[in-house]
Amino acid sequence: MRTVSSLDKLRAGRLSLNGTVGLVPTMGYLHEGHISLVRRAKLECESVVVSIFVNPTQFGANEDLSKYPRDPERDLSLLKSLGVDLVWNPTPEIMYPIGYQTWVEVETLTRPLEGAVRPGHFKGVTTVVAKLFNAVQPHKAYFGQKDAQQAAVIRQMVRDLNFPIEMIICPTTREADGLAMSSRNKYLEGADRPAATILFRALSAAKAAYEGGERNAEKLRTVMKGMLDSEPRAQPQYVSCADYDTLEELDLISGKTLLSMAALIGKTRLIDNFVLG
Numbered sequence: 001m002r003t004v005s006s007l008d009k010l011r012a013g014r015l016s017l018n019g020t021v022g023l024v025p026t027m028g029y030l031h032e033g034h035i036s037l038v039r040r041a042k043l044e045c046e047s048v049v050v051s052i053f054v055n056p057t058q059f060g061a062n063e064d065l066s067k068y069p070r071d072p073e074r075d076l077s078l079l080k081s082l083g084v085d086l087v088w089n090p091t092p093e094i095m096y097p098i099g100y101q102t103w104v105e106v107e108t109l110t111r112p113l114e115g116a117v118r119p120g121h122f123k124g125v126t127t128v129v130a131k132l133f134n135a136v137q138p139h140k141a142y143f144g145q146k147d148a149q150q151a152a153v154i155r156q157m158v159r160d161l162n163f164p165i166e167m168i169i170c171p172t173t174r175e176a177d178g179l180a181m182s183s184r185n186k187y188l189e190g191a192d193r194p195a196a197t198i199l200f201r202a203l204s205a206a207k208a209a210y211e212g213g214e215r216n217a218e219k220l221r222t223v224m225k226g227m228l229d230s231e232p233r234a235q236p237q238y239v240s241c242a243d244y245d246t247l248e249e250l251d252l253i254s255g256k257t258l259l260s261m262a263a264l265i266g267k268t269r270l271i272d273n274f275v276l277g
Contacts, residue, residue, distance in 0.1 A: 001080045003087045007094060010135055013086045019046025022168075023138035025129060028052040028089075029069040030078050033173035033181040037142040038082050040170055049136050050079055052089040057096065058124030069186050088136065095131060104130045106153045106160070112247055113260060114149050114271070117237050125150055126157050133163055141165050146172040146180050148258055148273040152247060172272075174200070180272045192266040195233040199261055199272040202227035206241075206259050210276050217241040217250040220259065228263055235264040244275060253277070 004010050014021070022045035024037045041048045052075060059065040072089070079087055103123055109115075110122035133141065143151050151169050158165055173181045178200030179193075188196055202224040209223050220241045228236045242249050244256035253276065260273035 001076075001084050001087060003076060003089065005089055005091060005094065007090070007135060010086075010088050010090075013088075014049070014136060017047035017049070017085060020139045021045060021047045021049060021137070022140045022142060023132065023136050024048065024050045024142045025132050026050060026052055027054045027068070027183070028075050029071055029183040029186075030075050031173075031181045031183060031185075033144055033146065035078065035082065036173050037144060037170055038079065038084060040168065041140070041142050042083060044168070045140060047085045048083075049086045049088065049138065050084050051132050051136070052087060053095065053128070053132075055095070055124055055128040056092055057127060058121050060118055060120065063118075064184075069183050095128065103127050104157065104161075106156050109149070109153050109156050109247055112242070112249075113238055113240055114262065117262060122150070122153050126153060129154055130157065130161070130163075133158075133165060138165055140168055142168045142170060144172060145169050145275065146182065146272065148260055148275075149247060152245065178204070180270075182270065184268055184270065187268040188265065192233060192268060195231055196265045196268070196270060198228060198231040198234050198265075199263060199270055202239075202261065203259055203272060203274045207274050207276065210253070215253045217253055217257075220253075224259065224261060228261070233265055237262040237264065237269075244277075 022041035104126045206220040206223045224239045257276040262271045
């Protein structure tokens with residue numbers, strides 16, 4: 001496994017890779033969710049590149065950039081054991097040099113849900129992912145379903161900017177009790193950890209209603225809100241039943257649908273989602 005930081009060394013390393021190249025973008029502090037993406041890329045591609053970069057431009061002024069968990073030595077050891085070919089861990093100065101002023105923005109899809117709660121977040125996400133795509137030139141890129149809106153936004157960017165890249169969205173990896181794996185789960189302390197499963201339980205209740213024949217979207221939102229309200233440690237931020245591709249809130253479900261939510265559990269902000277249909 002080759003590990004590089006500079007753009008020149010990345011480009012030299014990329015030229016040495018054979019066949020189909022898969023990219024797994026990460027912010028490090030790898031967990032089983034990231035590992036599942038790498039394994040999928042290994043199955044489908046001759047060469048696999050992993051990027052590790054805690055992107056400052058997708059964090060808001062009051063968010064946890066300085067406290068975001070990091071363990072680069074463990075990350076590299078894990079990736080080596082998985083047979084990754086190339087790891088790129090650029091610095092903020094490489095990605096955003098002095099005088100940087102170019103941004104990539106997707107408009108409509110970034111307004112609701114995470115975009116409404118975290119203004120500017122997706123501007124940072126799409127810009128850094130576009131830069132990763134330009135630098136690595138992968139044939140396939142692997143993302144997790146847990147960040148469902150992010151996946152939808154990047155799919156739109158790939159279409160709009162004609163990136164010759166196949167987007168692979170992989171299932172959410174969960175703990176045994178249903179909690180979606182996330183680097184931020186490290187912040188859950190004491191009673192917050194069992195309370196955090198309320199997101200999974202709320203989504204499961206809405207899915208059960210759907211599987212029982214319920215197609216009224218507002219009734220599914222009510223089911224999810226009721227479950228979240230039953231957990232005193234949960235502070236809901238949004239609950240959504242929306243079209244999978246457009247993220248527009250639905251009245252009646254007739255096709256592929258995204259159930260999603262965000263909530264604070266204690267001081268830790270968590271998101272989760274299910275796909276219906």
